[in-house]
Amino acid sequence: MEKLSQDYRSAPFFDELIDHKGSPRPPAKQLLHYLESLPPEELEKRRQTAEATIQEMGISFTVYTDEGNIDRAWPFDIIPRTIDAQDWKIAEAGLKQRLTALNKFIDDLYHDQNCIKDGIIPEHIIKDSKNFLPECVGVSPAFGVWAHICGTDLVRDADGEFYVLEDNLRVPSGVSYMLENRALTKRVLPELFENDRILPLDSYPGQLFETLAALSPRKVPQPEIVVLTPGIYNSAYFEHAFLAQQMGAELVEGSDLFVDEDDCVYMKTIYGPERVDVIYRRIDDLFIDPETFEPESVLGVPGLMRAWRAGNVALANAPGAGVADDKVVYAYVPALIRYYLDEEPILKNVETYLCENDEDREFVLAHLDQLVVKPANESGGYGMLVGPHSTKKEQQTFAKLIKENPRNYIAQPTLKLSTAPILTDKGDIDPRHLDLRPFILQSKDTYVTTGGLTRVAMKKGSLVVNSSQGGGSKDTWIVDTKVTEAKGE
Amino acid sequence: MLSRVAERLYWSARYLERVENTARLVSVYDELLFDLPREVEISWYNLITINSGTQAFDQRYKNKDERNVVKFLLSDDSNSGSMLSSLKMVRENIRTTRDVLPQEMWELVNELDLYARQNIKQGINRSERHTFLNTIIEGCQKVVGLLAATMCRDAGWNFMIMGRYIERADMNTRILDAAVSQMLQSEEDEVIKLGQVIWTKVLKSQSAILNYRRTVRSTVNGAKAATFLMTDNYFPRSQKYCMTQIREAASTLPRSGLIAANIDKLLEETKSVESSEALNHDYREHLNDIQLAIIELNHQITENWFYFRQGDAA
Numbered sequence: 001m002e003k004l005s006q007d008y009r010s011a012p013f014f015d016e017l018i019d020h021k022g023s024p025r026p027p028a029k030q031l032l033h034y035l036e037s038l039p040p041e042e043l044e045k046r047r048q049t050a051e052a053t054i055q056e057m058g059i060s061f062t063v064y065t066d067e068g069n070i071d072r073a074w075p076f077d078i079i080p081r082t083i084d085a086q087d088w089k090i091a092e093a094g095l096k097q098r099l100t101a102l103n104k105f106i107d108d109l110y111h112d113q114n115c116i117k118d119g120i121i122p123e124h125i126i127k128d129s130k131n132f133l134p135e136c137v138g139v140s141p142a143f144g145v146w147a148h149i150c151g152t153d154l155v156r157d158a159d160g161e162f163y164v165l166e167d168n169l170r171v172p173s174g175v176s177y178m179l180e181n182r183a184l185t186k187r188v189l190p191e192l193f194e195n196d197r198i199l200p201l202d203s204y205p206g207q208l209f210e211t212l213a214a215l216s217p218r219k220v221p222q223p224e225i226v227v228l229t230p231g232i233y234n235s236a237y238f239e240h241a242f243l244a245q246q247m248g249a250e251l252v253e254g255s256d257l258f259v260d261e262d263d264c265v266y267m268k269t270i271y272g273p274e275r276v277d278v279i280y281r282r283i284d285d286l287f288i289d290p291e292t293f294e295p296e297s298v299l300g301v302p303g304l305m306r307a308w309r310a311g312n313v314a315l316a317n318a319p320g321a322g323v324a325d326d327k328v329v330y331a332y333v334p335a336l337i338r339y340y341l342d343e344e345p346i347l348k349n350v351e352t353y354l355c356e357n358d359e360d361r362e363f364v365l366a367h368l369d370q371l372v373v374k375p376a377n378e379s380g381g382y383g384m385l386v387g388p389h390s391t392k393k394e395q396q397t398f399a400k401l402i403k404e405n406p407r408n409y410i411a412q413p414t415l416k417l418s419t420a421p422i423l424t425d426k427g428d429i430d431p432r433h434l435d436l437r438p439f440i441l442q443s444k445d446t447y448v449t450t451g452g453l454t455r456v457a458m459k460k461g462s463l464v465v466n467s468s469q470g471g472g473s474k475d476t477w478i479v480d481t482k483v484t485e486a487k488g489e
Numbered sequence: 490m491l492s493r494v495a496e497r498l499y500w501s502a503r504y505l506e507r508v509e510n511t512a513r514l515v516s517v518y519d520e521l522l523f524d525l526p527r528e529v530e531i532s533w534y535n536l537i538t539i540n541s542g543t544q545a546f547d548q549r550y551k552n553k554d555e556r557n558v559v560k561f562l563l564s565d566d567s568n569s570g571s572m573l574s575s576l577k578m579v580r581e582n583i584r585t586t587r588d589v590l591p592q593e594m595w596e597l598v599n600e601l602d603l604y605a606r607q608n609i610k611q612g613i614n615r616s617e618r619h620t621f622l623n624t625i626i627e628g629c630q631k632v633v634g635l636l637a638a639t640m641c642r643d644a645g646w647n648f649m650i651m652g653r654y655i656e657r658a659d660m661n662t663r664i665l666d667a668a669v670s671q672m673l674q675s676e677e678d679e680v681i682k683l684g685q686v687i688w689t690k691v692l693k694s695q696s697a698i699l700n701y702r703r704t705v706r707s708t709v710n711g712a713k714a715a716t717f718l719m720t721d722n723y724f725p726r727s728q729k730y731c732m733t734q735i736r737e738a739a740s741t742l743p744r745s746g747l748i749a750a751n752i753d754k755l756l757e758e759t760k761s762v763e764s765s766e767a768l769n770h771d772y773r774e775h776l777n778d779i780q781l782a783i784i785e786l787n788h789q790i791t792e793n794w795f796y797f798r799q800g801d802a803a
Contacts, residue, residue, distance in 0.1 A: 056599055232581075245589075256492075269492060
């Protein structure tokens with residue numbers, strides 16, 4: 001490969017690997033040096049290895065289309081994204097701080113609601129939130145923690161600083177792909193792992209297990225932990241199976257469980273009923289218990305809420321935790337951190353306009369061509385308007401939607417999302433926008449993944465990184481540059 | 490172990506065994522036709538009869554020729570027992586039970602499935618069929634080997650053992666039945682010449698020929714071959730061995746009494762064949778009874794462990 005960085009320019013965006021002068025950033029130095037040493041055919045060969053490995057490992061996700069569900073191979077770019085361990089340390093502290101405050105906030109909402117009484121957050125935001133569940137009021141989950149597993153999306157703006165884009169507190173997915181991306185890279189670029197400056201990340205399943213085990217209502221040496229999946233047709237089924245396997249937990253579907261008259265949850269085994277202590281549920285709140293919520297749901301377990309309220313089973317994440325996973329609440333998170341922790345937020349929020357505020361709404365409607373508009377309660381990048389990439393007609397549609405239901409929309413400036421080089425189909429190196437989803441675990445202790453899942457918009461210029469909409473992903477390296485320097489490289 | 494998971498493991502092993510057996514069957518038939526005297530009429534269509542596929546086949550094809558038969562057995566989507574359909578079912582059942590299986594199992598099955606789909610034409614055209622089928626059989630054995638070397642001997646293992654051996658026993662009787670029926674159809678003056686060829690191939694199809702020679706120490710004939718395949722204690726594809734494996738696996742699981750008793754009864758009825766004359770219509774009836782008993786056994790396994798009823802405490 002020719003000198004990669006020479007003609008590579010990504011300005012005005014911040015590039016993760018190569019600075020605006022075309023020099024490798026310190027954590028990417030060795031990686032780029034190595035890639036440059038490979039002839040183009042070799043690079044192509046590695047790419048093919050990655051593709052074949054993905055097929056063999058069966059790494060897939062499901063896409064819903066008009067023609068039915070398609071199981072697609074995981075789109076993966078072989079060039080890792082690098083982050084300096086020093087930078088990451090700060091982000092990590094910020095993520096822990098954020099989730100701690102969010103959990104205090106959720107616990108407060110379902111108890112005394114001091115944050116409303118003290119005027120930190122307006123009452124109507126909770127009253128109108130479809131994720132606030134009255135059925136959860138007064139329940140006290142262990143450690144006061146409601147969101148045990150959180151996927152927070154981080155982006156870097158043109159200044160290279162991390163910003164929080166959103167917090168996913170319901171059933172965040174992607175962590176298995178983070179682990180598989182690393183496994184893939186080890187097969188494709190094994191030479192680069194010979195020294196130990198790339199921080200390992202395989203401790204996640206163990207940490208997840210510890211986090212869940214700490215929640216067990218029965219204090220037994222081996223609590224029964226299960227992963228509750230909606231089943232094979234869910235787009236994240238691969239991940240559910242992966243995590244259950246990695247944790248040595250049982251992967252169950254709703255029909256494998258039942259709640260008995262003693263308000264305890266049991267699973268149907270070949271030996272008869274066995275008591276379940278902790279359920280890592282990957283089913284949305286409204287489908288977990290047809291007795292309490294959606295009566296038509298066949299995914300859930302009748303009576304599950306009864307068992308949870310009685311304290312006989314732990315649910316992770318707790319029902320109702322999604323109230324903080326709301327793009328309107330998002331705007332208040334810095335204030336919540338100050339309120340609950342008496343600390344300054346370490347990670348910044350992206351500036352957010354709440355369409356329910358008259359002033360903000362006027363501004364949003366006047367600048368639809370420049371802003372990103374998001375519905376407050378959708379995930380997966382659905383129902384979004386990316387202003388600069390939208391047509392007049394799309395803008396008109398959104399103007400109407402916003403006027404009809406202002407509470408349901410927020411807007412943010414179009415960020416100059418950072419980029420990293422990908423290997424294109426033609427074999428060139430070209431910048432693409434990306435984000436980062438680290439995962440944060442909290443119960444007795446708090447843990448943050450080393451890096452996270454990097455998602456890339458594979459289309460040139462595109463800002464949409466969701467795998468359901470043509471996004472791909474990369475391995476994420478947290479590189480200890482101090483070690484490298486000490487070794488004299 | 491979840492009842493649902495147990496059921497899927499059981500079926501993944503059954504289907505995997507079916508993939509291998511289908512490949513074996515086609516492969517041996519291929520050879521058989523080369524070795525038979527020209528005047529003997531054996532049609533590929535027999536393979537459809539053995540697998541109880543006549544109705545499905547006739548709905549789909551007019552010509553009962555080699556190409557259609559092989560296509561039906563190996564690649565036909567509409568045939569739920571075809572090799573590709575079975576492979577798909579292996580994959581589907583494993584996809585939903587990956588958490589209790591060795592990690593590499595999923596990769597191996599994926600590899601096998603990919604290979605089969607990408608090279609299926611080789612299986613249908615005669616020139617490369619042998620290599621193709623061999624690769625499939627090897628692929629299945631790789632999976633079985635992986636399980637043998639890495640899987641915990643827990644309940645899941647025992648359900649897979651039951652699935653594998655019930656499928657194997659079922660195919661064993663079908664192959665025997667096909668050979669007996671072929672012999673009964675042939676002209677008297679051909680019987681001796683034909684017997685040698687057919688029974689050798691039957692043994693070969695079960696990888697049994699060398700074991701047969703070492704154990705039986707005589708030339709191949711119908712009575713001895715059938716006896717070997719039914720009653721040998723040590724050969725891992727014999728009826729007796731399969732049933733013993735199922736009983737052993739079942740006995741590690743709760744509430745296995747009735748099933749063990751039924752297998753004992755079936756074993757008692759598994760007898761040696763005294764002479765080739767005894768391989769007659771009555772013997773075919775006997776094989777048919779065994780097949781019915783195997784179906785009943787499958788039913789009992791399903792009722793006992795997979796259809797969970799609340800209150801069935803351990």
